[in-house]
Amino acid sequence: MHESLTIGQLSARSGVAPSALRYYERLGLIRAERTGGNQRRYPRTELRRVAFVRIAQQVGISLDEIREALDSLPASRTPTPDDWAALSRVWRERLDEKIRLLGKLRDDLDGCIGCGCLSLQRCNLYNPGDSLAGEGPGARLVLPRPGSDTVTPS
Amino acid sequence: MHESLTIGQLSARSGVAPSALRYYERLGLIRAERTGGNQRRYPRTELRRVAFVRIAQQVGISLDEIREALDSLPASRTPTPDDWAALSRVWRERLDEKIRLLGKLRDDLDGCIGCGCLSLQRCNLYNPGDSLAGEGPGARLVLPRPGSDTVTPS
DNA sequence: CTGCAAGTTGAAGTCAACTTCAACTCAAGG
DNA sequence: CCTTGAGTTGAAGTTGACTTCAACTTGCAG
Numbered sequence: 001m002h003e004s005l006t007i008g009q010l011s012a013r014s015g016v017a018p019s020a021l022r023y024y025e026r027l028g029l030i031r032a033e034r035t036g037g038n039q040r041r042y043p044r045t046e047l048r049r050v051a052f053v054r055i056a057q058q059v060g061i062s063l064d065e066i067r068e069a070l071d072s073l074p075a076s077r078t079p080t081p082d083d084w085a086a087l088s089r090v091w092r093e094r095l096d097e098k099i100r101l102l103g104k105l106r107d108d109l110d111g112c113i114g115c116g117c118l119s120l121q122r123c124n125l126y127n128p129g130d131s132l133a134g135e136g137p138g139a140r141l142v143l144p145r146p147g148s149d150t151v152t153p154s
Numbered sequence: 155m156h157e158s159l160t161i162g163q164l165s166a167r168s169g170v171a172p173s174a175l176r177y178y179e180r181l182g183l184i185r186a187e188r189t190g191g192n193q194r195r196y197p198r199t200e201l202r203r204v205a206f207v208r209i210a211q212q213v214g215i216s217l218d219e220i221r222e223a224l225d226s227l228p229a230s231r232t233p234t235p236d237d238w239a240a241l242s243r244v245w246r247e248r249l250d251e252k253i254r255l256l257g258k259l260r261d262d263l264d265g266c267i268g269c270g271c272l273s274l275q276r277c278n279l280y281n282p283g284d285s286l287a288g289e290g291p292g293a294r295l296v297l298p299r300p301g302s303d304t305v306t307p308s
Numbered sequence: 309c310t311g312c313a314a315g316t317t318g319a320a321g322t323c324a325a326c327t328t329c330a331a332c333t334c335a336a337g338g
Numbered sequence: 339c340c341t342t343g344a345g346t347t348g349a350a351g352t353t354g355a356c357t358t359c360a361a362c363t364t365g366c367a368g
Contacts, residue, residue, distance in 0.1 A: 008314065018315085019357055027355095037364045039315055059256060060214050063355070095260035099253055102213060106249035162344060172345085173327055181325095191334045193345055217325070 004033065004041040014050040021050070029053050029067050045078055056091070059098055158187065158195040168204040175204070183207050183221050199232055210245070213252055 011018045024030045025040075030049050032040035049070065056066045069087060073079045165172045178184045179194075184203050186194035203224065210220045223241060227233045 006314080017357075020355080022316090023356060035364085037315085038317095039364065057355095092260060095256060099256045099260070102249060102253045102256065106246055106253070160344075171327080174325080176346090177326060189334085191345085192347095193334065211325095 004043055005047070007032075007040045007042070010042045010047065010050065013047060014054070016050055016054065024050070024053060024063075027063055027067055029063065029070060043078075048084070052087075059095060061094070158197055159201070161186075161194045161196070164196045164200065164204065167201060168208070170204055170208065178204070178207060178217070181217055181221055183217065183224060197232075202238070206241075213249060215248070 005013070007018045007021055010016075011021060014021075016024075021030065025032060030042075030046050030053070032042050032046070035041055052070070053063070053066055056069070057063070069091065072087060072090075073083050159167070161172045161175055164170075165175060168175075170178075175184065179186060184196075184200050184207070186196050186200070189195055206224070207217070207220055210223070211217070223245065226241060226244075227237050
């Protein structure tokens with residue numbers, strides 16, 4: 001019980017249900033070796049991948065995007081700390097951007113919802129550009145649609 | 155065209171699809187008056203509610219929770235700036251908490267994923283308490299499940 | 309060797325948050 | 339008046355992220 005983990009053990013240690021782990025495997029987020037009897041055995045390094053998946057999910061990143069990120073790790077060998085560090089650097093930017101966005105949202109909410117401007121005109125959250133001008137007065141919400149990525153630094 | 159907005163106008167100004175606006179109405183997030191011919195007409199104050207919904211969604215709050223928050227606004231009268239300000243104060247705490255959480259996640263990611271500790275032991279993201287000790291060594295992920303609320307200040 | 313908890317699969321179910329569709333009706337310009 | 343684009347409804351479809359189920363098979367403690 002030192003070499004590798006059963007799905008139950010990985011589940012207990014990661015806090016992710018076995019069914020979810022199998023689902024992640026189908027999506028290509030994690031991988032497992034098999035015993036002679038076809039049961040999954042996870043090398044300990046998979047714990048790291050699962051943790052990464054969960055952390056990324058926490059901050060609102062889809063499994064599909066997470067898979068893309070994980071695909072940047074070398075498939076042919078066990079990822080080294082350096083491999084992970086590279087990934088971490090990329091994602092740190094994502095997190096920083098998310099944090100920046102949240103701060104803006106909070107401040108705008110204070111200044112807009114809380115300010116009493118009933119028409120929401122001249123609000124930070126609205127009309128930050130002018131591409132939609134010329135269709136009469138009034139504001140236009142330009143927050144991305146829920147599905148789309150909120151992290152698109154210019 | 156000054157008093158109230160059609161669903162198309164509200165859609166254009168809020169960036170939310172008409173179908174989504176009808177959906178929001180079914181969920182009780184927004185309300186509409188009706189013309190003699192049964193078409194929706196939105197008082198301008200609804201723009202504010204829609205903006206609130208979208209902003210809250212951005213930060214990962216479910217429509218159900220948003221509805222609860224909006225239910226705190228007086229139904230009998232048009233919400234005053236003070237009503238909105240009260241809501242804003244409550245949500246500012248939520249946003250601050252989200253920001254705090256994101257910062258922690260980012261730092262932990264740097265210190266954990268990036269550090270090279272292959273077993274993830276002694277990691278900030280793991281085992282913050284000791285309730286799960288006694289089942290052998292190893293870590294346990296305690297991030298809330300995706301469905302659950304990440305904002306539970308103690 | 310046996311018993312039984314833990315594991316396996318594919319298919320189907322669930323839930324949130326919408327969108328799409330069909331089959332209409334309304335509103336407003338010419 | 340007539341046409342046409344915008345609006346209406348209920349029902350069904352979609353996507354993401356899983357869970358549940360049925361019907362088995364494995365692996366280990368006693």
